Amino acid sequence: QQYLERLKNKQVVRFASQAPAHPLWPEIERVTLEQLQYARLGVEGGVWQLFAEDGEMKMYKREEEVDGLAVDPLKAVHTVKGVTGREMTHYFFSPDVRFEWETTLEQMKVLETIADDTLIILQIHKRVWPASQRDALFWSHVRRVPNDTDRDAQDIWIACNHSTEHHEAPSNEGKMVRVALTVCLVCQTSIEPPADGRPVTRDHLTCKITYCSVVNPGGWVPTSALRAVYKREYPKFLKRFTQYVKDRCDKQPILF
Numbered sequence: 293q294q295y296l297e298r299l300k301n302k303q304v305v306r307f308a309s310q311a312p313a314h315p316l317w318p319e320i321e322r323v324t325l326e327q328l329q330y331a332r333l334g335v336e337g338g339v340w341q342l343f344a345e346d347g348e349m350k351m352y353k354r355e356e357e358v359d360g361l362a363v364d365p366l367k368a369v370h371t372v373k374g375v376t377g378r379e380m381t382h383y384f385f386s387p388d389v390r391f392e393w394e395t396t397l398e399q400m401k402v403l404e405t406i407a408d409d410t411l412i413i414l415q416i417h418k419r420v421w422p423a424s425q426r427d428a429l430f431w432s433h434v435r436r437v438p439n440d441t442d443r444d445a446q447d448i449w450i451a452c453n454h455s456t457e458h459h460e461a462p463s464n465e466g467k468m469v470r471v472a473l474t475v476c477l478v479c480q481t482s483i484e485p486p487a488d489g490r491p492v493t494r495d496h497l498t499c500k501i502t503y504c505s506v507v508n509p510g511g512w513v514p515t516s517a518l519r520a521v522y523k524r525e526y527p528k529f530l531k532r533f534t535q536y537v538k539d540r541c542d543k544q545p546i547l548f
């Protein structure tokens with residue numbers, strides 16, 4: 293078992309996901325790759341407005357409305373030292389640690405395990421007074437993508453969440469309002485080569501992160517209140533999440 297784990301970490305063996313057999317697979321494949329392309333587009337060109345900045349972290353939004361509801365797309369870029377893209381996306385995807393960093397959650401349930409790298413999750417979020425409480429039902433997928441623009445660079449990792457439906461959680465039951473979301477976290481590691489062939493340590497790692505999100509609140513909320521929630525919650529999330537991964541990985545073997 294240990295031998296297999298070592299091989300897997302060295303990328304000698306790739307374990308194929310079981311997800312392709314699932315009826316949702318074509319959508320998961322399409323949305324994940326679309327999100328990857330979208331995340332790789334820059335924020336230049338005047339359509340993105342910077343709304344929060346803290347050290348290396350920059351957050352941009354585009355103000356958009358659908359049927360009078362603000363659905364502002366968000367794009368954030370950040371650079372974090374000492375961790376890899378695989379570690380970042382692993383902790384973003386893993387439901388086991390979600391309550392450690394996600395402060396908007398009240399409850400979470402894995403409704404279906406499609407594969408080790410693909411889940412269907414139902415989340416109940418904290419209520420923001422005076423709006424109705426929200427829930428979110430989405431598939432969540434994580435994968436490695438070879439870097440086709442630079443073959444010498446480290447692979448890219450993406451975790452993608454996208455709203456779906458599930459017979460165990462119909463949206464018209466109860467008094468929750470269901471949000472619709474498409475979210476991705478795209479990460480790439482760079483390694484500063486250590487002097488005279490010494491081993492790579494966490495001091496040599498930098499992880500470049502792009503986080504994109506579009507959330508439709510699902511039912512009416514005042515636009516100004518909604519934008520105030522966005523402005524407070526997104527920077528809080530990205531700072532807390534990245535610090536969590538740094539702390540969690542510190543002193544642990546590096547997972548490339």
Ligand code: 18C
Binds near residue numbers: 417419420428505522
């Ligand atoms: O991507 C993030 N987290 C992932 C794992 O949880 C996943 C989740 C996406 C969040 C969906 C938004 C759910 C609604 C939240 C409602 C209340 C939040 C505030 C609670 C305050 C205590 O992909 C990181 C997500 C970072 C947080 C995003 C906040 C987005 C706010 C969306 C508002 C929706 C309407 C709420 C009503 C507000 C009334 C003024």
